[in-house]
Amino acid sequence: MLREVSMIIFFVGLAMALNSMRGVSLGLGSSLRPGFYIETCPGAEAIVREVIRQAMIREPRNAASVMRLQFHDCLVNGCDASLLLDDTPSMLGEKLALSNINSLRSYEVVDEAKQALEKLCPGVVSCADVLIMAARDAVVLSGGPSWEVELGRKDSLTANQEDSNRIMPSPRANATFLVQLFESFNLSVESLVALSGSHSIGKARCFSIVHRLYNQSDTGKPDPYMDPVYRDRLDNLCPLNGDQNVTGDLDSTPQLFDNQYFKDLVRMRGFLNSDQVLFSGGRRDTREHVLRFSRDQTAFFEAFKAGMVELGRLPPQAAMGSEVRQNCRHVNQWLDAMLLESMAPTH
8 A cells, every 4th residue: 555655646746846847937938818728728717716616605705715815915026826835944924924814714715726727737727827816706706797817927936924014004004005005016096995895795803903993093992983883883793802803794795796895984884994094094085986986886896807907917026936836835846845755765
């Protein structure tokens, strides 16, 4: 039995090594385009959508969780799946960064999609592209708009927790900080407000809002820009010394991708401070977009689609090269090293 297992590992490892050599690149390769895998893996997009559909049946919250992964990956040194890398002895990954730890989830859904793709087209579809496809599908399957995804990315060979801590906004962020963050990526105010509408679905923890409820701006008082009835509801959900891992809905239709999120902001019923400030934070530009999207769901959908495409175009910054990973959690060299270790003679 051990001999048979070793032989299986050997041939699997040999295939991985060959695919690793084929997938490694020192540049970005071909420019992004729709239908990138139409010849090399024609079933790729259908496979990812089916995995997301099944994941949502198991747990509807997976839709919001998967969609958020694109935002957290692309803002940190570009869309390169660095977010998905596990820590190693020589690298602190991004999963435990301040904005990600105990917040991001559903990594296993991405693993499922990648494993299905590897069975059909080994070494072809990047993890970075899986994130882009999965985010679109999560929106569509939640009742939101569809769009053509641009594909052709490669996966990074490293991740940077420090950069994630530096770049990703806090749920306490104010509107001006958010606008400046998006401007630093050449993303418009409209894109900021539209992409914030991703909070049309999903939940967040009480940890993210206790400051709003009990000590906004270190005043020892609740956020004044909060509907009193809604604040009472949140007080009951998130008492001062309660369990901060309890979750609340980000808008009042948390499983349906629609413009209710913006209607809630206008009613002063935004869950996160970084959401509510888009309407009540004193900036006319963000407020006007919130009002427009609250009245016109089609306008929101069109701006959201454009924003997701723009976000997906943020280029990787790593200078160490790239590859198509066989396992989204580890670079291919790591897998090869594990293979060699498993085949080493024991004494």
